[in-house]
Amino acid sequence: MFNCVLLYISFPFLLEFILKFILNISNLIVFNTALLMPLTLIFPFLFFKNKTNLLKILYIFLVYMPIFINICHIFIFNSEISCASYASMFETNYQEFIEFFQHFISKNLIIFIVLFWLICGLFYIFSKELSYEIDKFKKPAIILFAILYGIFCFGDIRYKFPMEKLIANYIEYKIEQIKDKNLLKIMKNFSFNNVKSLIKNDQSELYVIVIGESANRDHMSLYGEALKTTPRFDSIRDELQIFENVRSKYCCTFKALKTILCFDEQLKNGDIVTLFKQAGFKTFWLSNQYYIENSDNITTIISLLCGQKVFVNKAHRRTKLSSNYDGDLVEHFAKFVHDSAQKKVIFVHLLGSHFPYANRYPREFDVFFPTQNTKKSREVARYNNSILYTDYILFKILNIIKLLKINSYLLYFSDHGEDVTEDPESPHCHNESIASPPMFRIPFIIWLSDEYKKLNENFIKNWDLNKQYNTGDVIHSIIDLSRLNCDSFNKNKSIFYENSSK
């Protein structure tokens, strides 16, 4: 019996010890979660004495499960579960889940999972004896402690019980989703005021906007990386406008895309596709990102507004475990550019450098190798290979556009950056709760056709390639670059505005 009490008292400390010293996770949130342990463990022994096993199992499911999910989340992302976690969880698919799991499953996580349930199991087995001990000696003190804790933590989400937190965050996520669902209806009927084009009606226009994924410019030789990770774009450096100081506003994909594609980050304020349509453009959406069926994912909504859309990634069909490479976009792109419409805008959404990096490029692009025998070093090499492959895809797309010899531009930037270094202590990938500068450092590159340059001589004269800019305003730059205007457009927010002689 004494052993049981010892086990009970030591559980939170044991948990913390495992997390901090054996698994090397030092995080205050973990500490908070561990603090909740005594309370969550006390209640069943106080009230479930002589109660049925079913009640105990229900309690374990309601209390232990959320704690377990939360700590797993902390393991993977170094942050507690949030509304954004639900969006990532539900706006994903089987393929993305499998890739995600393969990427993040680690020895430590497995040790934690086994230990957690082992200890919970021990408590369950010994709960009868424990309740006797607690009942006899400590009941009043425990009740007092629970009341004080309840008063102290009231209203502060950080100290809420895990199940309460999970539910509160889920409700928040659902509310956001319902708001977005209604928005698709509103967006279909949305209309901008005073839409104008500075290009004459009889002129052909082909504008191509390539949105990259998780590309950090510091890994591109075009931006100074020592390894030749962008050899093709390096070779045509003179033909490109390379903006040096553009940051993404967010480092989370869905937030980043919302700010790129909509005015003031609000779908209800109008989106870039609707604007192009109103200006007489035929709109195309070409994506290698996973198509999220029956969901109100931002790219799904925007793509539904486009005249033509192709999602090449068929991985969601569950029969195919390997995802498509961005190269599969090229043949569709070639078809789109030859569409008979005179004014066309094509959005290309790459899978780019989304983890797991090794799945993003075919074997022949396995060019860079790890410098050390560490997981981080292997990740860096794979990431650089994915950047090399993106350079190849962009070059292919650009060559198709060049052949047409019409008024056109190619704009490439990434939704956000990525933190990928060999430093074992640095954060990894992109995650808002542990955001680091590399997660925002994105490439922003423009190619202009000779025909475009001729038509817009004054506009392109004094671009400031060193301008500090973030993608929160990029919709204004896209409108400006496409020589459009409307009441929602604010030229001061365009990257091209400063020093330009418009």
Ligand SMILES: [Zn+2]
């Ligand atoms: Zn992203």
